[in-house]
Amino acid sequence: MTNPYLDAIYLPIVPPMDLNRDMPGIDLISPFPLQLRTRSSLGLFGTRRAVSNGLIRMHEAVDLLAPIKTPVFAVASGNVIGGSGSSALIVHERGFKFLTFYQHLQNKLVNTGDPVTTGQQIGEVANSSEDHLHFEIRYPFDISSPSRDNSLPIDPTNALYQWEVKTFQNDEAVRRGHIFDNVSITNVEEVWRARLLRLLLVNISGNSRDLFLPFIDSSPANLSMVETLKLAFFHSKKVRIVWRESLFFSKIQSAHEKASIIAEVKVIR
Numbered sequence: 001m002t003n004p005y006l007d008a009i010y011l012p013i014v015p016p017m018d019l020n021r022d023m024p025g026i027d028l029i030s031p032f033p034l035q036l037r038t039r040s041s042l043g044l045f046g047t048r049r050a051v052s053n054g055l056i057r058m059h060e061a062v063d064l065l066a067p068i069k070t071p072v073f074a075v076a077s078g079n080v081i082g083g084s085g086s087s088a089l090i091v092h093e094r095g096f097k098f099l100t101f102y103q104h105l106q107n108k109l110v111n112t113g114d115p116v117t118t119g120q121q122i123g124e125v126a127n128s129s130e131d132h133l134h135f136e137i138r139y140p141f142d143i144s145s146p147s148r149d150n151s152l153p154i155d156p157t158n159a160l161y162q163w164e165v166k167t168f169q170n171d172e173a174v175r176r177g178h179i180f181d182n183v184s185i186t187n188v189e190e191v192w193r194a195r196l197l198r199l200l201l202v203n204i205s206g207n208s209r210d211l212f213l214p215f216i217d218s219s220p221a222n223l224s225m226v227e228t229l230k231l232a233f234f235h236s237k238k239v240r241i242v243w244r245e246s247l248f249f250s251k252i253q254s255a256h257e258k259a260s261i262i263a264e265v266k267v268i269r
Helices: 157-166 220-234
Strands: 048-050 056-058 062-065 071-073 078-084 087-093 097-103 121-125 132-140 151-154 179-193 197-204 207-214 238-246 259-267
Touching: 062 157, 078 097, 087 121, 179 220, 197 220, 197 238, 207 220, 207 238, 220 238, 220 259
Parallel strands: 207 259
Antiparallel strands: 048 056, 062 132, 071 121, 078 087, 087 097, 097 132, 132 151, 179 197, 179 238, 197 207, 238 259
16 A cells, blocks of 8 residues: 555645636636646656766656746645755644745745745746746654755655546547447557657557556556556457546647546446
């Protein structure tokens, strides 16, 4: 069983941003849409990056694309314990302590020592390379004196992606135009982005669209769909696939702006 103290998905957090006000027409994706920075894998957690002294450092955050001045919120109640004019470090207590760190901020509304509540605005997205919020979740080694230096970064990707997954409205109105019925699976393969983001790629007969299932979602339902897709492919079974558009994983393919994520699969015969 996954240790809840090592997986960010078990933390009581809300999204650090809401892109609905600047990206109309995506409310059926999620009421709190987020967009992962995937170009050249730069925004992924764990990406290796070169620094000025010739060493390699790990990217200890996820980068979330957003227009300049997009409001940034505290993901949980806590206290600001550090930061700069363009960043904020917040400690949260939930029977144990964890930290969140927000970088590339402007018009900060909080200072060191300030308490914050869940969903409280702490600043805005500032101008940066591919305008984005740098967001970290960390577990401190020393709970009596938590800091970025004495803490362990953990991957927040799945915890943020689950806001899109669990709020998807899988009803007839949403599925209209997003169903491939009585089709054959022509290709199933695993693809990786920078050896960090692992997805199952599925292609079907009669359509060139790439369909994906992210492996970061290890829920029983998702794993069951993976097995169903593989069995249908290997045994040449016809299937019915419902897919949805994902803003979170947008731009991982060139043909379509938003990634096409499989939401439902049924073997027909």
